[in-house]
Amino acid sequence: MTRNSLAARALPPAVLVQIPATSKANAHIDPGSGSFFVQMSLVGLLYAGVAIKPYWRRTKAFLTGRRSTPEADDESSDS
Amino acid sequence: MSASRHPSSFRDPSGFLFQRGGVLLRQINPSYSAHYDRLIESGLYEALVKRGWLVPHEEMDEPAAANVAHRVLKPERLPFVSYPYEWSFSQYRDAAKLTLDIQELALKHGMTLKDASAYNIQFLGSRPLLIDTLSFEIYRVGRPWVAYRQFCQHFLAPLALMSYRDIRLSQLMRSQIDGIPLDLADILLPRRARLRFGLLSHLFIHAKGQSKMAHSKRDAASYKVSALALNGLISSLRNAVSNLGWKMPDSEWGSYYEDTNYTAASADHKAKLVSGMLDEIEPSSVWDLGANDGRYSRLASSRGVHTVAFDIDPVVVEKNYLQARASKDPNLLALRIDLANPSPALGWDHRERSSLADRGPADAVLALALVHHLAIGNNVPLGRIAAFLARLGSNLVIEWVPKSDSQVQRLLASREDVFTEYDEGGFVRAFGENFRMKHSEPIAESERVLYWLQR
Structure with a gap:
């Protein structure tokens, strides 16, 4: 399990996305409203993926009769 | 000054x-x-x-x-500037991974990349590095990654298209100066690409989100993402990039050296002659045109000379790059270039991206087993070939391949021989208009001749 996914599992999605911004960035490229919106939405999805994956692995292991290892549970889930 | x-x-x-x-x-x-x-x-x-x-x-x-x-x-000045549409698949993927590694390291230091342009990555030999020191800004808590869209357009979309559709789609980067629009990637990618979560989210949903939010009046500053979530996003992008692969197909050039009329003795003699000419020229830079897997490029790079090995075939460029990367060759850069249609000047005022010729000249150009492909394979007159090569380098080491050679006969097998001026006399006359003859020597056990010409 990566540190990111550990931390992501420990925090609800609301905490991940609602830390206030302090000021505008200094970038010269247009990030695009749609891209910002997608980024924000993905954070929630990624969290859901990380949270669900160990349960999915255990369910799969139960159904297939194979043992679910902690290492397998700890793998990142985002791809 | x-x-x-x-x-x-x-x-x-x-x-x-x-x-x-x-x-x-x-x-x-x-x-x-x-x-x-x-x-x-x-x-x-x-x-x-x-x-x-x-x-x-x-x-x-x-x-x-x-x-x-x-x-x-x-x-620190780089010996050669290359562009994404000249990179092999693994080169492109390594450049993408480096961009994400840099962003992750930047976040650890309270900074973030404010752009993620593929043009900001260059290769020093086979090693990618960021060349834009001004790409960083202070990370402001809550701010999403401002370069997310650019990363997807410059890296993820072209890599996905190369991986899922065709390696030649990297050439879309030539016409799309700010990366491949995500709605275009959405159209071009097959449905099965949606089965990958990374592509589904960062390309397909991203493209749809862009079109849905195109007319939104919501202030971009109101979108907030924590640093932790930002790291998760980078990790997800890294997985999406790492999961993309390219299975090299059999190519015309992939087994070129197993399918030539060289004997072992003539190949050795050719290498010896090229080495000798390089030792006399003592170049500080070499461009090897039609380099195939870089066999002869390494005669230059192993002498500590920065060498760019160009070839039209993505398979041999990929193999050359992987070999250079494995051996950590600091002097060999493999790139894909079609000499019949080399990279043009592009962008604003035709000057944002330089043409191939504008990035030269090199001290020495190698054109080994190439002239017949240009003259007969592409119908370029010998005089035009000579004039172009004279723009690219001060010294030219070129292999004359006569019409009787089996490789030339193969090119002529399915077409009429309209190349009445293609003979050694015509070659010497055409190149004599642009170069002085320094030395020439027949290659043992072959009908070919190696020339060293100087501008």
């Missing part, structure tokens, strides 16, 4: 590149001072340079090129 601003350096108000007295310098504008100072004081610059991820620079006591400068830097 007058300063001339670099024609490709104008989009970022943080600073720009300029030349003074033949030296490449970078001005940092006062508006970027806090970000530059943080880059240095946070230790990020040192960490990046230590890893070989960022081009190192010296701070200079030089006058500004325009108005007032916060600093003037002298970045």
